[in-house]
Amino acid sequence: MAQPVDSSLNLSPSESAAPAPQPPSAPEMQPSNGAAKPSKPPKQQPKQAPNADSGPASAAGGENLSPAELKKRAKAEKQARRAKEKADKEQGGAAPGGPSATASAKKSSSGGGGGAGGKDAASGAQQKGQRHRRGSAQAGAQGPAAEKKKKQEDKSVAVFGHLYGQPRRTTVAGAGKEVHPAVLALGLQMRDYVVCGSSARCVATLLAFKRVIESYTTPLGTSLPRHLTTHLSHQITYLSTCRPLSISQGNAIRALKLEISSIDPSVPEATAKSTLSDFIDSFIREKITVADQVIAGSAAQKIQDGDVIVTYAGSSIVKQTLLTAFKQGKKFRVSIIDSRPLFEGKSMARTLAKAGLDVQYSLVNAVSHAIKDATKVFLGAHGMTSNGRLYSRVGTALVAMSAKERAGGVEVPVIVCCETVKFTDRVALDSIVVNEIADADELVINQPPQQVTGIPDSKAAATAQPDTKKGGNKASSQTSPPEPNLASLNGSSPLANWKETPNLQLLNILYDVTPAEYVDMVVTEMGSLPPSAVPIVHRMSTNL
Amino acid sequence: MAAPTPTAPDVTKPFDIVATYNELLRSDPDLTMPIAAIEALVLLLTHSPSSTISETLDLLEKSTTHLKKSIPNPIGLSAGTDLFQRYLITTLQRPGQLGPAGDFNAIRAHLLSNGRLFIRRAKESRDKIAAFGRGFIRDGSTVLTNGGSRVVASLLQKAADEKRFKVIYVLSPAKANDGDASPGGDVEGMETVRELRANGVPVATIPESAVAYSLGKADVVIVGAEGVVENGGIVSRMGTYQIGLLAKAMGKPFYVVAESHKFVRIYPLGQYDLPIEQHVINYQTAEDIPDGSKQQSLAHSSDVVDFTPPHLISALITDSGVLTPSAVSEELIKIWF
Numbered sequence: 001m002a003q004p005v006d007s008s009l010n011l012s013p014s015e016s017a018a019p020a021p022q023p024p025s026a027p028e029m030q031p032s033n034g035a036a037k038p039s040k041p042p043k044q045q046p047k048q049a050p051n052a053d054s055g056p057a058s059a060a061g062g063e064n065l066s067p068a069e070l071k072k073r074a075k076a077e078k079q080a081r082r083a084k085e086k087a088d089k090e091q092g093g094a095a096p097g098g099p100s101a102t103a104s105a106k107k108s109s110s111g112g113g114g115g116a117g118g119k120d121a122a123s124g125a126q127q128k129g130q131r132h133r134r135g136s137a138q139a140g141a142q143g144p145a146a147e148k149k150k151k152q153e154d155k156s157v158a159v160f161g162h163l164y165g166q167p168r169r170t171t172v173a174g175a176g177k178e179v180h181p182a183v184l185a186l187g188l189q190m191r192d193y194v195v196c197g198s199s200a201r202c203v204a205t206l207l208a209f210k211r212v213i214e215s216y217t218t219p220l221g222t223s224l225p226r227h228l229t230t231h232l233s234h235q236i237t238y239l240s241t242c243r244p245l246s247i248s249q250g251n252a253i254r255a256l257k258l259e260i261s262s263i264d265p266s267v268p269e270a271t272a273k274s275t276l277s278d279f280i281d282s283f284i285r286e287k288i289t290v291a292d293q294v295i296a297g298s299a300a301q302k303i304q305d306g307d308v309i310v311t312y313a314g315s316s317i318v319k320q321t322l323l324t325a326f327k328q329g330k331k332f333r334v335s336i337i338d339s340r341p342l343f344e345g346k347s348m349a350r351t352l353a354k355a356g357l358d359v360q361y362s363l364v365n366a367v368s369h370a371i372k373d374a375t376k377v378f379l380g381a382h383g384m385t386s387n388g389r390l391y392s393r394v395g396t397a398l399v400a401m402s403a404k405e406r407a408g409g410v411e412v413p414v415i416v417c418c419e420t421v422k423f424t425d426r427v428a429l430d431s432i433v434v435n436e437i438a439d440a441d442e443l444v445i446n447q448p449p450q451q452v453t454g455i456p457d458s459k460a461a462a463t464a465q466p467d468t469k470k471g472g473n474k475a476s477s478q479t480s481p482p483e484p485n486l487a488s489l490n491g492s493s494p495l496a497n498w499k500e501t502p503n504l505q506l507l508n509i510l511y512d513v514t515p516a517e518y519v520d521m522v523v524t525e526m527g528s529l530p531p532s533a534v535p536i537v538h539r540m541s542t543n544l
Numbered sequence: 545m546a547a548p549t550p551t552a553p554d555v556t557k558p559f560d561i562v563a564t565y566n567e568l569l570r571s572d573p574d575l576t577m578p579i580a581a582i583e584a585l586v587l588l589l590t591h592s593p594s595s596t597i598s599e600t601l602d603l604l605e606k607s608t609t610h611l612k613k614s615i616p617n618p619i620g621l622s623a624g625t626d627l628f629q630r631y632l633i634t635t636l637q638r639p640g641q642l643g644p645a646g647d648f649n650a651i652r653a654h655l656l657s658n659g660r661l662f663i664r665r666a667k668e669s670r671d672k673i674a675a676f677g678r679g680f681i682r683d684g685s686t687v688l689t690n691g692g693s694r695v696v697a698s699l700l701q702k703a704a705d706e707k708r709f710k711v712i713y714v715l716s717p718a719k720a721n722d723g724d725a726s727p728g729g730d731v732e733g734m735e736t737v738r739e740l741r742a743n744g745v746p747v748a749t750i751p752e753s754a755v756a757y758s759l760g761k762a763d764v765v766i767v768g769a770e771g772v773v774e775n776g777g778i779v780s781r782m783g784t785y786q787i788g789l790l791a792k793a794m795g796k797p798f799y800v801v802a803e804s805h806k807f808v809r810i811y812p813l814g815q816y817d818l819p820i821e822q823h824v825i826n827y828q829t830a831e832d833i834p835d836g837s838k839q840q841s842l843a844h845s846s847d848v849v850d851f852t853p854p855h856l857i858s859a860l861i862t863d864s865g866v867l868t869p870s871a872v873s874e875e876l877i878k879i880w881f
Binding site: 302376411413415517520521526527536 | 776
């Protein structure tokens, strides 16, 4: 999510005709100048100094590494270089500006020029900014000390090392020509958490695929059941480079592919296509829409007058449950626990408060307070694993465990609302082996106090208030790129230059696993189950 | 069936499902609540002149809700009615002679005969359970049990034929002190105690307050249940929960003996989440009590139940085998889907 910052960093010098060619690493160094406001020529001088300073410093830091660490580092570098080459190839192939634009962006950030070039430059710079320190590839060509320093520290947290795959795609550049525009858009929306939440992503994917199927024509010499699956695979690959697929998406795609392959090749294309879109519609209806209603109805029965319901982050199904219970005239309080950096509970709190419920909102730091007068805990799910464990937004396990430990595990029931489409036959023993890592830069950003919705506050931007946030920048950078940069440059966050700080790693993990002992009941559209019954129901619902 | 009269009320009046149910329970002490409910429903079908499927289902639905409403604790009963309704629907949905296309009279005859078969099988299931459960009572061990469960009684009787063991029987505190001296029918379980003693099994009766004291001498706890709920916990006579907690605290195995027709499709989250109204806890000041003694007896009436959560239960001994609590939901799902 550092992109907007970086991109404007690159653009602003070129637009303001930056005087002196900057060292290649300058864009990334800039955040370190805490107070620097405008990226004007005079200000850039002081910037160089810290760069120079930090270079040797971290180089020195690198010196006392043990041989084993050196070896590890070399390995990481090699890996990073490969990833870089791969990404370059991908990026270069499709970018309008071609290699020259990328190169110019890298070499002196003044190259950009046109819109396309600028975009490319932005992505080039982003890549440099990624945790893999892919800059190392250029190091050979340019060789400055600053570049060398970059590869010295692997910024991925060791225990979760296996989870750092390719960094998330940042643009549509490089996407295959087979990828449908609807899917292109969806990919970016999912990446930016515009479409967020397991069910929402599943529905959005299916709807996008419906459009793909509608505009699909079978090429000559092949049949729809055979070719459409591979055609969809391109879309799926693209989506998964934007953000790893959720369990529900995986299940939905599997069902869709099965349906495609079961189509008789002799059926006319139009008929087959309408069959498929009917299938998608009924899948969404049965597995999500109606399922949600059933779940909300039966979970709402568990809410009684006088209850204090604790919930974590923003689950659409929990929201629906609470609203259903409220409409039934039940008198209860809701306590929403939320956390950085996504703040998914805010929109839930607002919706519930608007509907007239009694809502309390607190962050996860205050969980022990919020749980004190709780009588029930309702949780949403990203998935349920076959050993009955709940795989959900990071922090869920903490809330569930606090609720259970508080009263000896008897009095505060933890209820999970989950559609069966989120069940998986995988088994999770911990939250390390399977998880998803988001861009660590999301953690650096403080949300501006005035920003609840993600809608840019134009006033704040105009007065150049300290809106160091990513969320703010993301939106406002589209209208006036240079301004937000200035604000972001003032680095009010101590973590702003974490990438340059030796021995500092940031971990932005997305999910955690709640042991089955901490879950009392799973409400599904097929009834209420103990977590141990998840594999049985999963088997039944997939066999049907 | 006998005399189809033009007005519906006339038909239903002679057959009172609640009275039939109560009568059945009274006449046969071996009958459990779910079975009595099923039998009452079968009788209802024989008496009713309905000739279409939807009419039958409708009648069934109405009588079931009526029955449930008029019985103070319908948990055990609803296991039976739900099961019967489910069975009816699946039979009717099945294609073939007995399906929706078939002759309704044939369907009805089939239903009635099958209903009777079901009742007979249910009674036999106690022997099956005794066979499964025998292994849990070892030679020379001491069993702690409570309540007046007929399944537990038959299990202990069967085990007494081939093993030597001792029994600690928890009786309601009011009568437990003068154990055998009390008039037999009054105390739940006294009947079993006498039969066991007649069979040469040494039995000690203790009040509920002495459970923790006596549990150290017991090797295993075996209890009956009124209903087995979806998460594997049990709804059982008041006092079972505390025995479960004590057994867990002392590390003694806690077994539940129950027929599989007692599996109910409810999912209580705790003591106060049961679908029945119980007035166990009555807050009162001196002014609230006109004549003090009456309120006391309410809390100890034999109808009150509590919920024992699954984590306290070591295993459930049923006629479909010995199950862990988590396997109960699997069994229930098999029945329902």
